[in-house]
Amino acid sequence: MLENIISELEKQFQLEAVDHNSSDLVFLTIDRDHAVMAIDLLKWKFGYKHFVLLTAVDFLEEGKFQLTYILNNPDTKTDIGVRVRIDREDANMVSAHHLWPTVATYQRELKEMFGIDFPGSPRLNDPFILEGWEGTPPYRRDFDTKAFAASFYHQREGRTTNDPATYMKEKLYPNE
């Protein structure tokens, strides 16, 4: 069933990768400019009308963000994950809020937490989870949560720990 949809999609779009996770879940990769069109088609033509989620994955090493839209067809009980790779520099993506009003919330979160722009999405720049955050959007992989916590919060004093191998060397054979 999913195979038919994919071959239909392949007629219209260039699918960069198709990964079958199981018989009812498939992930496919479409380029940035055509992804929302494909989602539009999936929603109206193929019945993928339940919008499950939209999120981003940071592939820092490759300089890319992956946006994942998971769509569900409640009648055929199948899911399609639409993946889009966008540049990390000046990250932006076509908004999909016109397809489902609730998508605007996801896009607002991605703007705040990843710094990905969705031009035209309602209330995109309103703070969502953070208040007055400045600097690297915190869900990017180059934001170091541990360093942030260490500098931002009070750390209990007097805590030290030892690595067993190093400690045993100090105690048993310090000069070797």
Next chain:
Amino acid sequence: MGTLKDILSPFSVWKQVLKEPVTIKDPLNRAGSDRYRGFHQNEIDRCIGCGTCEAICENEAIDMVGVASIASKDGDSGLRPMVDYGRCCWCALCVDVCTTGSLKLSNVYTWVDTDPDNFRFIPGIDKKPWDNAEKGYVKPDNYELYPLERVSMDHLHPEERDHSFIEIMKGYSDEEALIEADRCVSCGICTATCPAHMGIPEYIKAIRNKDVEEGLRIMYETNPLPEICGRICTHKCETVCSLGHRGDPISIRWLKRYIADQVPESAYADVLRQDSVEQNDKKIAIIGAGPAGLSAAYYLRQLGYQVKIYEKLQAAGGMMRYGIPEYRLPYDQIDKDVNYILSQGVDIQYNVEVGKDISFSDLHKQYNAVYVATGLHQGRSTRIPGTDHKSVYQAIELLRKITNNEEIEVAEKIVVIGGGNVAMDITRSLARMQKEKYGKVQIIATSLEAEGKMPADLEEIVEAREENATINPGWGPREILIENDKIKGLKVVKCLDVFDAEGRFNPSFDESEEAFFEADMVVESIGQGADLGFIAPEFMEQLEKDHRGRIMVDPLTYQSTLPWLFVGGDIIEGPDVIHGVANGHKAAKGIDLFLNK
């Protein structure tokens, strides 16, 4: 929507007024359930301070801290977990991962104190009211966060191997090595016990990362004989492995072999990338190309010294080649390790006996330092009546001849005296030759030590028995009976204990319980001694020795009382390969220290 019923119905629950309240009247003394995850308990004597609890704690609530009353020793880091209850979330993953099973959570969860710092303590050391609580969370049965069973290695079965000298253990496949390496919890307890202090968790991690080349580099930092040690190391590391407390220890030795096996000899130079050593013109002579000599040569070359090894026999390897049989350590594997060391610019001369072909004082004159690592190649005799018969042999001599392909006597019935690894080596070698010559095995190995106390590795004893050799321990040899100049057999009496109350070697016997082992040939294998006759008397006099006549050296540098003379290998400690590797390495550093003062 609203009906009269909806107005009246709510009044029917007035009956609740008459019910007893359900409030817990004394919440501070409410008992937690049997499995409740409350405050930690740690059985301090069982805990070995491996730190896996700290490693798994996602809250960083556990610190490993030194405890005054617990000393670091083999298999116990001396550290104990200190829990910060400001961070602990009582998930009990620390309990599940605990390698010894010492850590538990009691079902006590209420404790009031005004000082926040009191909520940071070492369970088991700092006494708490719940230390003896019986209930609480213990790791459930049938559930482990890591496999406790070791991956067994494919090997030749007794009927396939009992007539040949083909290597028994076949080595791990990639998949097997990955599974075995995956079991390691990377605690690092093993490193201290390894005489060479190898980076064991690090090279096992390299296997997990499928980077055997990195693994090889890590091994060469502390051990230039990985193919050899990967096969015949006495693996003291495995005896202290934290997983050994509840399951099988990690097969550290086989994993070491796996790494070395994966890298072909031709790739070593590329992998180890060691050509950019700064050279100097100081010269070192090494006597003996055994593990200690080779190790010292390798690390001296890494430091830029000009090294020459003098070897009495026709090939390098020492006891590894001339003592250990081929079925445990094939010669091509010795060659692989040795060739790489020699390729580092080590000069070696074979068939040269110091003291005969070249004098010791000449070495002293020609070289800046001399390292003696000649090992223990002189077999000791029991000196019981009959040992002067021509069919009574020293195990070590026979093993050397087998390596050299020399003809040796293989009688139909043989008795081996000795219970160590050398005794097992000769027993199993002769058993193979008997099988080939006679089609059956009639060899008995007997030792003073009783079953279970023999110094040989258990697997050697088991495998010898699988090959139809008889191992009959617990007897003291009394006499080799000879009739018409032919050996009839060995008369033995029951040995009660090998050591006396003070732990000294002083066997006691039950003379009334005798036995007789029929034999045409007897092999003695009760230990070896050093032959240091090549050291000229004027030097020997200047060397400090202990009460048993052994040369004393500095334990860190292996320097003797003659500053230019360093002594190591089996002469000083062991006897085994890994001690030789370790003290060869230390001697190299000691020589460097001496020459750079």
Next chain:
Amino acid sequence: MSKKEFFPMDGDRTKYPEIKSDGTADIDLSSHKYIKLWHGPNHPGITGNMAVELTLCGDEVVEGITHVGYLHRGFEKLMERRKYIQNFPLVCRIAVPEPDYNEYNYATCIENLTGIDVPEKGMWLRTLTLEMARLQGFLMWIGGMAGAIGFGTVGQWANYCRDLVLDRFEELTGGRIYHIYILPGGVRNDIPEGFKDRMEKNLREIEGFMKDIRRAFFDNYVFKKRSVGVGYIDPAWVFDYGIVGPNARAAGFKHDIRKNYPYAKYAELDFEITTAKDSDIYTRAFLRFEELLKDIDLIRQILDKMPEKGDHISKVSNMMNLKIPAGETYVRSECTRGEYGYYLVADGSEYPRRVNVRGPSYTHGVALLEKMLVNVNIADVAQLMVSLHTYPPEIER
């Protein structure tokens, strides 16, 4: 000022306030017709720590904006620097009253990507904890629902009943709130002896209370008067706003993941999807009450059908060193609020590349709530929020 002038849209309230071309409401705060009121963030009812910024005209809400972030810990980000196994004590905190769904989804993601099997009994025990979680989640919700409109006593009874379920959780898992019971390969511990009998005793007591709660709360003129016809969800909104779970079922959408995408052992259990029509506050509340009673029945079925013997967890490789090959998966399950999903991306390392939690409150608590708040009486805001059953931590994660 005439009444007409003050309430220019009196009549068709849905057209008030006027919506400008950019989609925002035409509200002039300087006109003195409006006041701003912050509802929360101090735990307004059982909805947790979220705030609704209300703009009121008289006692009528003309605009509501959801503010979350008061519980933000960055769970998803924290998970990226913890090994897979280390995340189990973390994920359960994303939905406090129903931690088991997080454990289940996360563990199933790992199992999907690594091929770890779960033994039969382990699966039954998972199903048991999931149903127990639903039961106690609904009980806690009843407390909130009743409390939001002043039925505090009913809330006390419901929370006492929840405590009974927590007692069983404590006995089964060793923890009352955070169970950390479901792990890759099964569950951590076998079921204790006599558990079934003690559970049955609790279920009977809960059923007794439920009869009283029905009489005192659901068959109650006051509650009906306040909630029927208020907070209506149009079936047309279901997909637009990603409405799931009881909120969608009450609007006639016959959709329950336990039935439509059977996971764990639900295919072997006998139950029907509960649906209703005209999703107003009362309908949704009553539908949840019915589901609660069905959960009691399901727990009985599970305990009856669960095999006595068998492993509760399979043998796994070293969890401290677990690496998951590059890949991604999505796993969903039906919690009290609807579709709870985990999207896991692995990159071959010992750490997840990304974990995204799809909490049902994400859509219910933000876009939907903001839409539904318009034209609601200020007195009904609390019960409207509770009737959508939101858990803020799963919004902000």
